[in-house]
Amino acid sequence: MTFLLAALIVAITLGVTFWASRRNTSAGDFYVAGGKISAPQNGIAIAGDYxxxxxxxxxxxxIALNGYDGFMYSVGWFIAYLTVLFIVAEPLRNLGKYTLADMLVYRLKDPKVRFYAAFSTITVSTFYMIAQVVGAGSLISLLSKGAISADLAIPLVGVLMIIYVVVGGMLATTWVQIIKAMLLMFATIVMSLLILSKFGFSFSNLLGAVEAKNGAEFLSPGLKYKNPLDLISLCLALVLGTAGLPHILVRFFTVPTAQDARKSVVWAMALIGAFYAMTALMGNAANDLVGKAAIEAANKAGNMAAPMLAEALGGGAGTIGGEFGLAFVTAVAFATILAVVAGLTISASTSFTHDIYNGVLKNGQASEADQFRVARMATVAVGIVAILLGLVAKNQNVAFLVALAFAIAASANLPVILYTLFWRGFNANGAIWGIVGGLVVTLGLIAISPNIMKIDKPDVKTGRHLVQRDAIFPLENPGIVSIPAGFALAAVGAMLGRRREGDERDFEAMQYRAYTGDGVDGTVAAHD
Known part of the structure; x- marks a missing residue:
């Protein structure tokens, strides 16, 4: 049943991909679907990507294993979109065309900034992608009860993502994300209704059952994060990192106007907010109906909690309802991985083609046909690299890579975005210092943190840490140090850099266009 449902989802999404391929006639179509995606469609796709x-x-x-501390991930990821809505969405759409680097270069007028912004984009996308493909390997192997090994699952996901992006471009990626978002919302809504029906449609009754089973401390902070700084650092990275994630930011170029970009975020927030609220129901219900011991026995990290809960809600193991629930959730999990990896792939390939190949190597003179061809080649290359890195890292503990991607985005990308938009004295030197400095500080702290340096216990089977010794930097997420460092380095770089003639005029022109949209579609704009 699991294979049948997963195959059906893949067949539907491949059909959509070949439909989209007939509408890919230019580089703009490939990069951002020609900017013709509607706000509701884009909002659902953003939710699917996120x-x-x-x-x-x-x-x-x-949540099933750690209670309150686990739910902080839900809160952090949802609140993050307020930063995106109020600060980033509209100016990014008005100033850029295909990538984050477009916005920075529009204001700073230095091709070196384009190169470093593209390098940061590719770095963030790569770390995020490795985590997804390694996760795909372990989860698909786990959910198929060993029928598909990680060695097969990782290339399978890689090949599918290459097909989605090479054949269908951003239009196909968007629709894959929409389909996945709708399936995920359907699954979580049905599970939530079944959970509530078991507890008299009262969340309080559910929490009461969880408290009776685990004690009051389960519903209080401190079970997972003993050090409050760890929790603060994680939340900083989650809340601020989203506004700098390239595969999220690129979605604002797929809509016709800045107003549509804002509406997209509102649509996305509605879906994301509802989904993350329902994770509280699912996590606590899994704790009560399945039990911590059974969840940990299936997977020490707790990744089987949702499928096991679906099985329990459907009637338990061996029943038709239980087996269907387990199979459906497994298939949705597979679709989730495919959609996110496709979004990361097109973000990385677009940045390489538009920013490095066309913007730096060809000085903006590459033809549409050349860009289209190179973008497809870059997609294949990105896919192959992701597969190879995934296979190399399959036995490592890579859970930190997603948090690392958020930390890099918050430390290297966000300071430069905000200074570009709001600081009159900011310059290209500051942007380069901020991007490179934020990247180096984040990677350095991660290298000496418990994510890399930790003495594993003999019975730990979820992945081995690279360095078997006590960590030098005590926090799992470097955000509390690396984010201020990124802002500070960008500021110091700007103060040390020389002001360019016309900086003042370019800042005024940038602000005018960012908040009015004048000149975006070829309308009157003197500075263009």
């Missing part, structure tokens, strides 16, 4: 397997499987498991 609600990854880490959200569906990971957070449900974290």
């Amino acid at each position: 609600m990854s397997a880490a959200s569906f499987l990971g957070i449900t498991g974290l």
Whole structure:
């Protein structure tokens, strides 16, 4: 049943991909679907891109095993979109065309900024992608009860994502994300209704049952994060990192106007908010109906909590309802991984083609046909690299890579975005210092943190840490140090850099266009 449902989803999404391929006639179509996606469609696609397997499987498991501390992931990821809505969405759409680097270069007028912004985009996308393909390997192997090994699952996901992006471009990726978002919302709504029906449609009754089973401390902070700084650092990375994630930001170029970009975020927030609220129901219900011991026995990290809960809600193991629930949730998890990986792939390939190949190597003179061809080649290359890195890292503990991607985005990308938009004295030197400095500080702290350096216990089977010794930097997420460092380095770089003639005029022109949209579609704009 699991294979049948997964195959059906793949067949539907491949059909959509070949439908989209007939509408890909230019580089703009490939990069951002020609900017013709409507606000509701884009909002649902953003939600589909954002609600990854880490959200569906990971957070449900974290709440089931750690209670209140696990739910902080849900809160952080949802609140993050307020930053995107109020600060980033509209100016990014008005100033850019295909990538984050477009916005920075529009203001700073330095091709070196384009190169470093593209490098940061590819770095973030790569870390995020490795986590997804390794997760795909372990989860598909786990959910198929060993029928599909990680060695087969990782290339399978890689090949499918290459087909989606190479054949269908952003239009196909958008529709794959929409389909996945609708399936995920359907699954969580049905599960939530079944959960509430078992507890008299009262969340209080559910929490009461969980408290009776685990004690009051389960519903209080401190069970997972003993050090409050760890929780603060994680929340900073989650809340601020989203506004700098390239695969999320690229979605604002797929809509016709800045108003549609804002509406997209509102649509996305409605779906994401509802979904993350339901993770509280699913996580706590898994704790009560399945039990911590059974969840940990299936997977120490808790990733089987949602499928096991679906099985329990459907009637239990061996029943038709239980088997269907388990199969459907497994298939949705597979679709989730495919959609997120496709979004990351097109973000990385677009940045390489538009920013490095066309913007830096060809000085903006590459033809549409050349860009289209190179974008497809870059997609294949990105896919192959992701598969190879995934296979190399399949036995490592890579859970930190998603948090690392958020930390890099918050430390390297966000400071430069905000300074570009709001600081009159900011310049290209500051942007380069901010991007490179934020990247180096984040990677350095991660390298000496418990994510890399930790003495594993003999019975730990969820992945081995690279360095078997006590960590030098005590926090799992570096955000509380790396984010201020990124802002500080960008500021110091700007103050040390020389002001360019015309900086003042370019800042005024940038602000005018960012908040009016004048000149975006070829309308009158003197500075263009």
